[in-house]
Amino acid sequence: CVMRGAIIITSSGCFWYCIVCNSVFIYVSAQSGVGDSVLSAFRSICGEDGVSLGEAVREQHGKDESVHRCCPPDVVVFPRCVEEVSALAKVCHKHRLPIIPFGTGTGLEGGVGAVKVRCLCGHTFSHLEQLTSLVTTITNPGADASLCGMAATSASGTNAVRYGTMRENVINLEVVLADGSIVHTAGKDRRPRKTSAGYNLTNLFVGSEGTLGIITKTTLRLYGIPEAMVSAVCSFPSVQAAVDSTVQTLQAGVPIARIEFLDDVMIDACNRFSSLSYPVTPTLFLEFHGSEQSLEEQVKTTVPFLGTNTKEGKKKKVYYSVRGLSCWADVILHTACSAYSTDVCVPLSRLPQIIVETKEDLIENRLTGEKLSNFLLLKNVFASCRRALAMDGTCTGEHGVGLGKRALLCEEMGPVGIQVMQSLKDALDPNNLMNPGKILQREEP
Amino acid sequence: CVMRGAIIITSSGCFWYCIVCNSVFIYVSAQSGVGDSVLSAFRSICGEDGVSLGEAVREQHGKDESVHRCCPPDVVVFPRCVEEVSALAKVCHKHRLPIIPFGTGTGLEGGVGAVKVRCLCGHTFSHLEQLTSLVTTITNPGADASLCGMAATSASGTNAVRYGTMRENVINLEVVLADGSIVHTAGKDRRPRKTSAGYNLTNLFVGSEGTLGIITKTTLRLYGIPEAMVSAVCSFPSVQAAVDSTVQTLQAGVPIARIEFLDDVMIDACNRFSSLSYPVTPTLFLEFHGSEQSLEEQVKTTVPFLGTNTKEGKKKKVYYSVRGLSCWADVILHTACSAYSTDVCVPLSRLPQIIVETKEDLIENRLTGEKLSNFLLLKNVFASCRRALAMDGTCTGEHGVGLGKRALLCEEMGPVGIQVMQSLKDALDPNNLMNPGKILQREEP
Numbered sequence: 031c032v033m034r035g036a037i038i039i040t041s042s043g044c045f046w047y048c049i050v051c052n053s054v055f056i057y058v059s060a061q062s063g064v065g066d067s068v069l070s071a072f073r074s075i076c077g078e079d080g081v082s083l084g085e086a087v088r089e090q091h092g093k094d095e096s097v098h099r100c101c102p103p104d105v106v107v108f109p110r111c112v113e114e115v116s117a118l119a120k121v122c123h124k125h126r127l128p129i130i131p132f133g134t135g136t137g138l139e140g141g142v143g144a145v146k147v148r149c150l151c152g153h154t155f156s157h158l159e160q161l162t163s164l165v166t167t168i169t170n171p172g173a174d175a176s177l178c179g180m181a182a183t184s185a186s187g188t189n190a191v192r193y194g195t196m197r198e199n200v201i202n203l204e205v206v207l208a209d210g211s212i213v214h215t216a217g218k219d220r221r222p223r224k225t226s227a228g229y230n231l232t233n234l235f236v237g238s239e240g241t242l243g244i245i246t247k248t249t250l251r252l253y254g255i256p257e258a259m260v261s262a263v264c265s266f267p268s269v270q271a272a273v274d275s276t277v278q279t280l281q282a283g284v285p286i287a288r289i290e291f292l293d294d295v296m297i298d299a300c301n302r303f304s305s306l307s308y309p310v311t312p313t314l315f316l317e318f319h320g321s322e323q324s325l326e327e328q329v330k331t332t333v334p335f336l337g338t339n340t341k342e343g344k345k346k347k348v349y350y351s352v353r354g355l356s357c358w359a360d361v362i363l364h365t366a367c368s369a370y371s372t373d374v375c376v377p378l379s380r381l382p383q384i385i386v387e388t389k390e391d392l393i394e395n396r397l398t399g400e401k402l403s404n405f406l407l408l409k410n411v412f413a414s415c416r417r418a419l420a421m422d423g424t425c426t427g428e429h430g431v432g433l434g435k436r437a438l439l440c441e442e443m444g445p446v447g448i449q450v451m452q453s454l455k456d457a458l459d460p461n462n463l464m465n466p467g468k469i470l471q472r473e474e475p
Numbered sequence: 476c477v478m479r480g481a482i483i484i485t486s487s488g489c490f491w492y493c494i495v496c497n498s499v500f501i502y503v504s505a506q507s508g509v510g511d512s513v514l515s516a517f518r519s520i521c522g523e524d525g526v527s528l529g530e531a532v533r534e535q536h537g538k539d540e541s542v543h544r545c546c547p548p549d550v551v552v553f554p555r556c557v558e559e560v561s562a563l564a565k566v567c568h569k570h571r572l573p574i575i576p577f578g579t580g581t582g583l584e585g586g587v588g589a590v591k592v593r594c595l596c597g598h599t600f601s602h603l604e605q606l607t608s609l610v611t612t613i614t615n616p617g618a619d620a621s622l623c624g625m626a627a628t629s630a631s632g633t634n635a636v637r638y639g640t641m642r643e644n645v646i647n648l649e650v651v652l653a654d655g656s657i658v659h660t661a662g663k664d665r666r667p668r669k670t671s672a673g674y675n676l677t678n679l680f681v682g683s684e685g686t687l688g689i690i691t692k693t694t695l696r697l698y699g700i701p702e703a704m705v706s707a708v709c710s711f712p713s714v715q716a717a718v719d720s721t722v723q724t725l726q727a728g729v730p731i732a733r734i735e736f737l738d739d740v741m742i743d744a745c746n747r748f749s750s751l752s753y754p755v756t757p758t759l760f761l762e763f764h765g766s767e768q769s770l771e772e773q774v775k776t777t778v779p780f781l782g783t784n785t786k787e788g789k790k791k792k793v794y795y796s797v798r799g800l801s802c803w804a805d806v807i808l809h810t811a812c813s814a815y816s817t818d819v820c821v822p823l824s825r826l827p828q829i830i831v832e833t834k835e836d837l838i839e840n841r842l843t844g845e846k847l848s849n850f851l852l853l854k855n856v857f858a859s860c861r862r863a864l865a866m867d868g869t870c871t872g873e874h875g876v877g878l879g880k881r882a883l884l885c886e887e888m889g890p891v892g893i894q895v896m897q898s899l900k901d902a903l904d905p906n907n908l909m910n911p912g913k914i915l916q917r918e919e920p
Contacts, residue, residue, distance in 0.1 A: 031531070144753050184671040195669055198643055213891045217869070220887070222820040224640055225683050225869040226629040228876055228884050228914050230897045233642075233678040254728055269564050283699050287681065293824050375667040424662070424670040431673055442665070445659045451674045457902035458895065469673050 063204050071121045072107045075114050082106040110244045111262045112204060112212060119244065120210030128463045164219045164258050178245040184237030184432040192287045192319065193253060193281075195428065201237050204247030213243070213452055223250055234454070239430050240465035244460045256319035262331065264316065265309045269293060269389050272312040273382040278335040279316075280378060288317035300447070308367060376423030386415060412438065430467045439469065515564045517552045520559050557649060557657060557691040564689065565655030625691040628875040629682030637732045637764065638698060640873065645681050649692030653904045658688070666694055679899070684875050685910035687903045701764035704732070705774065709761065709781045710754040714738060716835050717757040719826040721778040724761075725823060729773050733762035738834060782818045811917075812867040819863035820872030829866055833859060857883065876914045884914065 049468045083105055109115050124129070179185075181203060186195030192200070201223065202216035214220070215231035235242055266272035277290055291314055292300065298310050314336070335343045376384050391413065414426040415438045423439035427432075440448055452470055455462075517526045553866050554560050563909065567573070586603075623629070626648060638644070646668065647661035659665070660676035680687055710716035717736055724731060736759055743755050763773045770848030798859070821829050836858065860870040860883045870876075870883035883891055899913055 035624050079846050118893075184675070186669060186671075189697045190669060192645075198639075207891075207895070211891050211894075213895050214889070215892070217887045217892060218889060220867050220869060221822050222867075222869040222872065223822075224631060224635060224872045226631075226822050226871050226873050226875045227869045227880075227887050228682075229687075229899055230629070230642065230675075231892065231895060232680045233675045234899075235824075237673075237675055242674075259718065269895055287575050318747060321772060324769055324773050347619075375669050377666050377668075422665050422667075424665060424667040427669045428668065428671050430671045435672075442662045442672050444659070444663060446652075447660070447662060447673075447676065449656075450676060451651070453902040454674055454679075454899060457898040 040123070068121060068125055068127065072105070072118065074115045076107045076109050080108040080110075082108070082415045083149050112206065115244060115246055116210045116212055118210075119206050119208065122463060123209050125459070126461055126463065132332065155406065164357050178248050180241050181236050181248045182238065182245050186428045189287055190428070191289060192285055196232055196236055199251045200232055200248060201251055203235050203245050203247035205233055205235055205245050205256070207243045208461065208463050212246075214248075223251065237430065237469050240431060241455060241469050242464060244464075256287075257321045258319075258325050260325050261288075261313075262316040262329070262332075263308065263335075264314045264319075266312045266314065268384055270314045270382055271325040273385045275314060275335045277378055277381055279332050282331055282335065284322070284331050286316060286328065286332070288315070289386070290315045292429045293392075296394075322325070327383075373427050373429050374418035374423055374425055376418050376421040377425030380421035380423065384417055384423075389416060416441070424454040433468060436471045501752040506813070507858045513566060513570055513572065517550070517563065518564045521552045521554050525553040525555075527553070527906050558649065560651050560689060560691055561655045561657055563655075564651050564653065566664065567908060568654050568906070571906055571908065573911045599719045623693050626693045627683065627685050627690050629873070631873045634732055635873070636734060637730055640679055641681055644696045645677055645693060646696055647694035648677055648680050648690050650680055650690050652688045653906065653908050657691075661694075668696065682875065684877060684899060684913050686913050686915070687909060689711055689909075693881070701732075702766045703764075703770050705763045705770050707759075707761040707774070707777075707781075708753065708761075709759045711757045711759065715827055717759050718830045720759060720824055722826055727776055727780065729759060729763075729776050730765070731773065731777070732764040733760070735760045736830070747873075818874050819860050819868055819870055820871050820880050821863050821866040821868030825866035825868065828867075829862055832862060878913060881914065881916045885916070 069081060107118065109118055178283075181196050181200050186194050195367065201221050202214060202219075205213050205215060207213060213231070215235055216222070216225065217227075228315070235245060241290050264272075264275070266275065272291055276291065279286060279289065294310050295310050297313050300306060301308055301310070318325050318332075320328065374384075415435065419425060419438070419442055424433050425442050431439050443451070446468065455470055458464075528550050534547065553562065554563055566815070607907070610844050626641050626645050646666050647659060647664075648659050652658060652661060657675070660680055661667070662672075663669065680690060693918060709717075709720070711720065721734055721736065724734065736757070740756050742753050742758050745751060746753055746755070761777065763770050763777075765773065770813050819829075860880065864870060864887055870880050870887050876884050888896070893915065902907075902914055
């Protein structure tokens with residue numbers, strides 16, 4: 031689909047406006063008995079070419095990258111602007127046709143399954159990187175997600191350690207509500223970095239996974255490309271040693287940009303995929319951002335922690351290479367194809383315990399390997415999540431709830447928390463048309 | 476009132492649990508005709524000594540530090556724990572008695588006026604500083620606000636430049652809802668720094684100003700005390716020059732901790748109050764946090780921007796003193812006693828324009844002076860806010876809406892945005908018992 035958008039460079043940074051692109055997927059309920067009238071309504075909004083019933087296209091958008099089964103929409107339409115999305119939503123609202131906003135289908139928890147309407151806000155992370163001299167270091171998604179989709183799922187990535195997640199970096203959202211009305215969560219065209227003007231609507235929609243509205247425009251806070259970057263790869267004698275170093279480094283307040291853990295199994299895959307020769311032991315990949323001078327200092331502060339894990343006084347090898355992280359990314363990408371990728375988060379203090387326990391669990395169950403906060407599991411996902419919950423953590427740090435973790439969300443939030451979420455859903459989507467059945471299991475008030 | 480609370484030091488930082496203290500103010504409606512039964516219900520919950528009708532106490536809590544008129548409650552009660560707050564809320568809910576959570580009464584927009592019930596979550600910013608070796612650098616409130624009050628109003632302070640506001644630093648909240656039920660916005664006892672588990676309830680309640688519930692416990696992210704701090708005071712030939720330097724410094728990505736602007740009038744007051752001898756010209760007070768080495772670098776990066784404003788090649792005087800900021804704080808404190816203190820925010824790119832225009836406005840109206848984002852005005856507050864709105868800014872960056880800015884909020888958000896906020900309010904507080912009439916003007920659905 032043709033991408034359209036605008037970048038506005040301001041003295042306070044670069045603000046990216048992700049304009050809705052011209053692909054929206056609409057489901058016409060077979061039972062609704064209004065198929066033809068709805069179709070012609072769609073055509074009158076988007077034109078003849080704007081409505082498609084092609085099976086291939088529908089199949090193509092029937093699922094995300096999760097293991098959840100494909101549920102293709104019946105019809106595809108292509109609006110050209112937010113006003114057309116709004117008009118389409120009004121038609122769906124009138125005929126009680128559910129709606130599911132859809133980014134680029136890179137979700138990992140089945141958030142787009144059982145689709146009705148989908149709204150592709152097509153600008154992706156890589157478009158953003160291409161189009162601006164600044165880089166949105168808020169996240170570095172494994173997949174090339176759409177920006178509005180990233181907002182809808184409260185996405186984050188390996189850079190979140192330093193720059194935060196979408197929650198901290200979305201300044202304003204344009205959202206088409208269930209009744210077709212358009213709301214700007216921080217007021218139209220506003221972009222103050224700090225506000226206490228009423229309820230925080232922006233962060234209510236960030237992470238709502240399309241269950242409260244269709245995000246058609248995202249205003250992001252971006253960060254300048256650092257003067258210099260350095261990556262480090264460090265091998266450890268044990269999982270415990272690697273994780274202890276991670277905790278010490280973060281406690282020391284080093285403004286580290288990335289710190290990722292791979293166990294021996296993943297390192298082995300790493301070596302095979304990218305013909306590298308890393309020692310096949312638990313390994314940390316680190317990345318530092320800043321000025322030349324501050325990089326020196328960051329590395330100087332960090333190296334001792336990496337050293338403290340030396341066995342028999344053997345000195346740790348700390349060398350700098352961007353290949354460290356890129357090869358790792360390749361591996362994750364390759365592995366993910368045949369893996370159930372999910373994530374949990376725990377307080378830093380519980381990190382060593384959960385990693386070690388999970389590793390034991392993996393060996394016990396003969397699973398392939400793990401990455402920090404992103405376990406590559408074919409099964410036992412619930413067990414991992416419950417382990418995190420038992421450690422005061424969360425069942426999902428960045429992938430969202432979707433279909434896959436609705437039961438776990440109940441365990442995490444408790445009945446009152448779920449009830450509060452349900453009443454918010456009922457307030458903004460009384461007919462349960464927006465991505466029904468996601469996040470919350472109860473479909474009707 | 477007796478403070479109670481706990482500090483839990485974790486390897487991921489210090490988490491402060493602000494336990495509700497034993498003072499709650501309850502209003503018994505004269506018209507409700509249930510005065511006596513309600514009073515005895517209160518006494519059965521909090522004991523005889525736990526219910527007071529004393530005029531002095533009521534007057535004392537009739538207003539915050541704003542210019543809004545005093546509206547004392549009729550009765551004061553003193554619960555001893557969150558369960559008692561919950562029980563009190565249930566009684567109020569049964570008898571349809573409105574409730575207003577109350578921190579330490581340091582609000583600046585009349586957020587606690589027309590009181591019904593008040594809940595003092597008594598632990599304050601200074602208690603926190605006394606009780607932990609870490610410092611909550613999220614904010615440095617002019618007044619010694621309560622932590623739960625700061626969460627309720629999405630407070631921030633001079634440190635927000637570097638560490639963010641309460642929005643970025645509250646991890647979990649315990650909230651008593653209108654019906655008396657208790658919700659933990661991130662799940663009970665959970666403290667993950669990152670989560671995408673359902674709707675972001677934490678940030679819905681942060682800044683809700685008590686209109687959605689009574690915050691009884693706050694889990695905060697804290698930051699270590701920096702290895703070193705340095706403050707700088709820099710005089711400028713003009714307001715424009717001072718503000719230009721501010722913009723350049725922030726654009727350069729210097730991780731500056733504080734940067735505050737005082738005009739010549741305020742500097743004069745500064746000198747008089749603290750018998751100092753700063754040049755009576757527009758002046759910037761800066762503070763840098765970090766390691767000795769990074770401080771050097773930060774200052775080295777910043778000084779040229781301060782220098783670029785030199786007229787006739789006169790070298791800027793940059794000297795370090797913590798007195799710079801402390802004396803300034805004194806002045807604000809003193810001045811605030813007889814001032815209408817409010818705040819707005821605009822995108823950084825519009826900062827020079829709004830400061831210069833406001834300064835002209837002040838001179839024209841013979842007003843005393845101004846501080847960056849915190850205009851000391853006896854009048855023309857609306858004019859200043861509308862100026863900010865016209866520059867894509869917000870009518871309140873940290874003081875909230877309260878009574879004072881409800882009309883401005885409508886202008887800022889537009890009708891759909893207000894409607895969305897109202898439906899959230901109606902969903903969580905259908906009887907409009909929680910701090911009615913604040914933020915939103917419409918009291919009934």
